[in-house]
Amino acid sequence: MDSTTRAVVDTVDVDRSDHDYRDWLKEAVRKVQADAQRSADTHLLSFPLPERWGIDLYLKDESTHPTGSLKHRLARSLFLYGLCNGWIRPGKPVIEASSGSTAVSEAYFAKLIGVPFIAVMPRTTSREKCRLIEFHGGQCHFVDDPRKMYEESLALAGESGGHYMDQFTYAERATDWRGNNNIAESIYQQLRLERYPEPAWVVATAGTGGTSATIARYVHYMQYDTRVCVADPENSCFFDGWVHHDAQACSESGSRIEGIGRPRMEPSFVPGAIDRMMKVPDAASVAAVRALERVIGRKAGGSTGTGLWSALKIVAEMVAQGRTGSVVTLLCDPGDRYLDKYYSDAWLEEQGLDIEPHTKAIDIFLATGHWPDQRPDQRPD
Known part of the structure; x- marks a missing residue:
């Protein structure tokens, strides 16, 4: 087929952008960054x-x-990391495995951007930390064996369509060192x-x-x-x-x-x-x-x-x-x-x-x- 008879092939174009989601994302990132300011x-x-x-x-x-702890810095970084990667979505819960303080801080940021939050934590976690998580709108999900927190968090994320934040994997890469x-x-x-x-x-x-x-x-x-x-x-x-x-x-x-x-x-x-x-x-x-x-x-x-x-x-x-x-x-x-x-x-x-x-x-x-x-x-x- 020469240049005079060659068929025109349309550009393959897949657009997954959702304008409502992008507007929500911009506002969520703005709110988290404004907290730092x-x-x-x-x-x-x-x-x-x-x-x-x-x-x-x-x-x-x-x-x-x-939110009263060192984990406030980490939670802010994790939320920005999850938002900018497209992992945190409107209306979908954020789930975290935490012995307390990270969950308190993440509950705060989840409430700030308007998404549900579930903390998977040992049953021995202090009562005051549980109260603070709930004060910020989060839910406490207890496990008897601390070693089971990871798989329980992952299972909850799968069941709910939410995002398992996984601080233990992403803490070192979410922070700008x-x-x-x-x-x-x-x-x-x-x-x-x-x-x-x-x-x-x-x-x-x-x-x-x-x-x-x-x-x-x-x-x-x-x-x-x-x-x-x-x-x-x-x-x-x-x-x-x-x-x-x-x-x-x-x-x-x-x-x-x-x-x-x-x-x-x-x-x-x-x-x-x-x-x-x-x-x-x-x-x-x-x-x-x-x-x-x-x-x-x-x-x-x-x-x-x-x-x-x-x-x-x-x-x-x-x-x-x-x-x-x-x-x-x-x-x-x-x-x-x-x-x-x-x-x-x-x-x-x-x-x-x-x-x-x-x-x-x-x-x-x-x-x-x-x-x-x-x-x-x-x-x-």
């Missing part, structure tokens, strides 16, 4: 240490977000006028692993000398998986420290990015969070205690080695969510936790600068 940055609190030590300890207070006012960039900006503006250590805890990945990647990207330590509670596999380079590491029971610790190595946990891990007894986490209240008058959740315990041991190491500098850890959420747990002596007795030896260790350290049984040249565990 309305929110001021969180404070960097100073934990008082003796001046002669030459070491400054700070807590990044994430409890001042609109190069900057854009993420938590790491915020910490360094707030330290600019301090005597040690580049911290020697940043201590984080891991639930999804997204926060430690964001901080560690930002440190490497900006070519800082800061080291990143992740503190892991009992009944969590992250420490063993990191030490033994075992991506299949697992734990048979759920963590008592809500929000951190996982029974499996989560996809968002990036072991190669961090420098150090510490395994922290749950009793030590509770002792540390109660010590925080005594020292600065603030109640915080158990995950804050896990990080603070490790930060104090790192400070003890620096004192023993005659080093100066700054250390930063996180105040993840407020303690009023856990009055029936970490601030309840009855709960401690029920769990068989004795915090007295750990309380004594902290008190001795803060008074003398030496961790009990620590020689001047000995690194704390």
